[in-house]
Amino acid sequence: MQRFARDDLFDLAHSLLTGGGLDPEKARVVADLLIRTDELGVTTHGISMVSYYLPELASGRMTSDGRHEVVTDRGATQVWDGNYLPGHWVMTHALDAAMARARDTGIAAIAIRRSHHIGCLSTLTRIAALQGQICYIATSDPSGQWVAPYGGVEPLLTPNPWAIGYPGGDHPVLIDTCASITTVSKVREHINSGTQFAHPWMLDAEGNATTDPNVVNATPKGSILPVGGMDHGHKGFAMSLMVEMLTQGLSGHGRVEAPDRWGANVFLQVMDPAAFAGAGAFEAQVDHLNAACRDSTPVPGRGPVRIPGDRAASAMAAAETQGIALPDEVLTRIRNCAQTAGLGFPAALA
Numbered sequence: 487m488q489r490f491a492r493d494d495l496f497d498l499a500h501s502l503l504t505g506g507g508l509d510p511e512k513a514r515v516v517a518d519l520l521i522r523t524d525e526l527g528v529t530t531h532g533i534s535m536v537s538y539y540l541p542e543l544a545s546g547r548m549t550s551d552g553r554h555e556v557v558t559d560r561g562a563t564q565v566w567d568g569n570y571l572p573g574h575w576v577m578t579h580a581l582d583a584a585m586a587r588a589r590d591t592g593i594a595a596i597a598i599r600r601s602h603h604i605g606c607l608s609t610l611t612r613i614a615a616l617q618g619q620i621c622y623i624a625t626s627d628p629s630g631q632w633v634a635p636y637g638g639v640e641p642l643l644t645p646n647p648w649a650i651g652y653p654g655g656d657h658p659v660l661i662d663t664c665a666s667i668t669t670v671s672k673v674r675e676h677i678n679s680g681t682q683f684a685h686p687w688m689l690d691a692e693g694n695a696t697t698d699p700n701v702v703n704a705t706p707k708g709s710i711l712p713v714g715g716m717d718h719g720h721k722g723f724a725m726s727l728m729v730e731m732l733t734q735g736l737s738g739h740g741r742v743e744a745p746d747r748w749g750a751n752v753f754l755q756v757m758d759p760a761a762f763a764g765a766g767a768f769e770a771q772v773d774h775l776n777a778a779c780r781d782s783t784p785v786p787g788r789g790p791v792r793i794p795g796d797r798a799a800s801a802m803a804a805a806e807t808q809g810i811a812l813p814d815e816v817l818t819r820i821r822n823c824a825q826t827a828g829l830g831f832p833a834a835l836a
């Protein structure tokens with residue numbers, strides 16, 4: 487692990503993306519959110535994603551030009567077509583639109599079809615939470631086949647993450663979790679480093695739980711188990727159906743159309759606590775519960791209790807004073823991209 491200056495990582499991500507054909511403004515938005523993700527400590531979905539986006543830009547599967555289209559607009563609800571534009575850029579516009587409406591109406595939702603990958607969800611929900619709003623985001627990829635429905639063996643679903651961010655005292659509460667027990671990025675990381683998972687998080691095509699990430703490359707293909715694993719995976723499967731319903735059902739596009747390219751359907755909902763019992767009442771309840779949880783007697787080896795978002799807040803504070811920490815596998819990936827593009831690589835901070 488090494489630490490780097492924020493501006494250096496931003497410049498590298500921006501140069502790689504513009505070099506890959508993205509216009510400078512979209513590249514600025516994407517690079518900024520990717521670096522923010524690394525600052526939050528979610529390094530699987532930070533600058534390393536550039537290495538996956540560049541081939542998408544080169545092939546035209548990630549679109550560079552134009553804007554999203556508004557398909558329907560009923561005030562509190564909208565459907566957008568993201569035209570496979572970079573997901574971070576589409577989501578920045580969707581957040582602005584939903585937050586503005588929620589300030590008026592108390593609640594606003596946008597279902598987006600055909601965006602490209604949106605990265606780390608809590609990097610996005612945090613933006614609204616810092617402005618006093620509650621933000622829910624769910625996403626799925628209707629072309630993805632990584633997770634089997636609980637009780638079946640064929641992978642049909644994606645990790646199907648959902649996240650909710652809200653004001654929580656010193657820093658936002660950032661709940662951000664997949665419906666699967668781990669992510670595609672973690673599976674790729676384990677395959678690349680030749681390591682097994684510590685727990686049986688995968689399912690082979692015969693229906694056996696295994697620690698081996700390589701089952702996703704076998705024929706027939708294995709899968710990632712849902713949250714709850716082999717014995718209690720009905721819980722993850724339920725979450726997965728919820729995410730698919732919100733993202734594909736409400737956007738009116740998905741597995742029925744069977745897209746054959748990497749993409750993202752998204753459901754975004756913003757709620758203004760002031761429009762319910764009032765922002766003060768909301769904060770009093772949230773702060774009280776968070777404090778009670780944090781004050782719990784720690785379970786040996788597990789505690790103390792951490793509220794989701796606490797680790798991100800510490801990572802951000804450390805990034806601010808010491809620079810952004812990147813693990814070796816991310817460095818290798820991004821160094822290769824920089825080398826291929828003929829760009830220099832920033833010096834690590836001492």
Ligand SMILES: NC(=O)c1ccc[n+]([C@@H]2O[C@H](COP(=O)([O-])OP(=O)(O)OC[C@H]3O[C@@H](n4cnc5c(N)ncnc54)[C@H](O)[C@@H]3O)[C@@H](O)[C@H]2O)c1
Nearest residue numbers: 528604605606607645647660661662663664669792794795
């Ligand atoms: N865009 C996409 O298609 C996509 C797909 C999958 C995952 N992702 C991103 O990948 C990232 C990782 O997802 P994940 O499911 O592996 O998350 P995870 O398992 O690392 O964390 C899940 C949740 O648990 C919380 N948490 C973790 N340890 C905790 C503890 N000890 N105590 C209290 N809370 C704790 C985290 O804050 C988070 O809210 C997320 O940021 C997600 O948005 C994106």
Ligand SMILES: O=C(O)C[C@H](O)C(=O)O
Nearest residue numbers: 627645668669670671672
């Ligand atoms: O990489 C993907 O296709 C989805 C997601 O980012 C993941 O890591 O699971």
